Amino acid sequence: xxxxxxxxxxxxxxxxxxxxxxxDGATTTAIAREAGLPRPTVxxxxxxxxxxxxxxxxxxxxxWVLGPELYLLGAAAARRYDVTEVALPVVRRLALATGESxxxxxxxxQETICLIRxxxxxxxxxxxxxxxxRFPLGVVSAGMVVLAHLPDREIDEYLEHADLRARFGPQHDxxxxxxxxxATRTHGYAVNPGLxxxxxxxxxxxxxxxxxxxxxxxxxxxxxxxxxxxxxPQLGSLLLREAHALTEDLARSEARR
Numbered sequence: 001x002x003x004x005x006x007x008x009x010x011x012x013x014x015x016x017x018x019x020x021x022x023x024d025g026a027t028t029t030a031i032a033r034e035a036g037l038p039r040p041t042v043x044x045x046x047x048x049x050x051x052x053x054x055x056x057x058x059x060x061x062x063x064w065v066l067g068p069e070l071y072l073l074g075a076a077a078a079r080r081y082d083v084t085e086v087a088l089p090v091v092r093r094l095a096l097a098t099g100e101s102x103x104x105x106x107x108x109x110q111e112t113i114c115l116i117r118x119x120x121x122x123x124x125x126x127x128x129x130x131x132x133x134r135f136p137l138g139v140v141s142a143g144m145v146v147l148a149h150l151p152d153r154e155i156d157e158y159l160e161h162a163d164l165r166a167r168f169g170p171q172h173d174x175x176x177x178x179x180x181x182x183a184t185r186t187h188g189y190a191v192n193p194g195l196x197x198x199x200x201x202x203x204x205x206x207x208x209x210x211x212x213x214x215x216x217x218x219x220x221x222x223x224x225x226x227x228x229x230x231x232x233p234q235l236g237s238l239l240l241r242e243a244h245a246l247t248e249d250l251a252r253s254e255a256r257r
Contacts, residue, residue: 010037014045018064022099022132023228036135047053059064072098083216084115086253087207090218090246095120098235100222103129105142107215110158111135112142126221135196138164138177141204142217145190148181149206149214155181171195189236194224203235210251218243 017034018026026034032042046064049055053069094102099120105112114133119125129140137147137158147155150245162171172195184190192202204219217237227235 010035010041011045011049013037014042015049015054015066016134018046018066019132020056020134021063022066025058025061025065027062028064031064038052055073068213069255080134082179083250083253086249087216087246088116088118089216090242090249091118094118094218094220094238094242097222097238100220100226100235101125101129103142103219103221105217105219107127107137107146109218110137110162111145112137112140112217114142122222122226124223126197126202126223128200128202129219129221136162136164136167138162138180139172140196140219141190141192141202141221142219144177144180144192145184145204145206145217145219146214147177148184148190149208168196175220182245185237189239191227191232191236192221193227203232203239205239207243207250208247210254216246216250218246 013035014031014037017031020026020029020034027045029039030042031046032039035042046055050064050067051055053067055064056067057063058065083106084104091102091104094100095118099122101117101119103114103118104116105114111134114129114131117129117131129142135143137143137150147158152159159174159177164177165174170176180190189203189205192204194201200221201224202219202221204217206214207216207218209215218234220239
């Protein structure tokens, strides 16, 4: 992503970079690198943001963390935008039924961000996804399933500018992504066969808003042998059922607001 020239854009990138390092925080240098901005610029922004409570310092360190004012603003916005209360029982049900780690992610622009993680009983877990983790569309099973359910023109425009191969390796070149899109549309759910971390597999189903747009995803992750050819269709069917039910639950919740 090109660094924006406007102040608001630079503030957004800086705050997002701080959030990517929660809960331990990160140095100004690390945040600048994450945001793609010059270090002096980021230092000035963070110092100003600290004065109004949007970021804070970890006592005794040079690490920045998100500030208390963001929590208060987020709590106010949650009344309009938060869907995790509706999704949480579904995610817990998936983790309990499968023993795998279950997730609920939301689309935000050209990314998906993980909102909920619930670990199942199986002791070996993947740590690719965690609450707050962001990935571009087409990466990890949540991003793959959301991308696959977008209109073809929107997919074409996205792939024209997104260089996923440079960031995530040749297994994410355009040809491979289009192959996964075709497979996802055929089966209804997406499969990530260890593309981000070798041996860490995932599957996901899309959750739609009232207009039929894929805005969220339910996913499961685990070690490769737990996603074998016999079990994978069962996991996919379960994800599709729960995603359909959650789509309807979210529509009813929105109608009540």
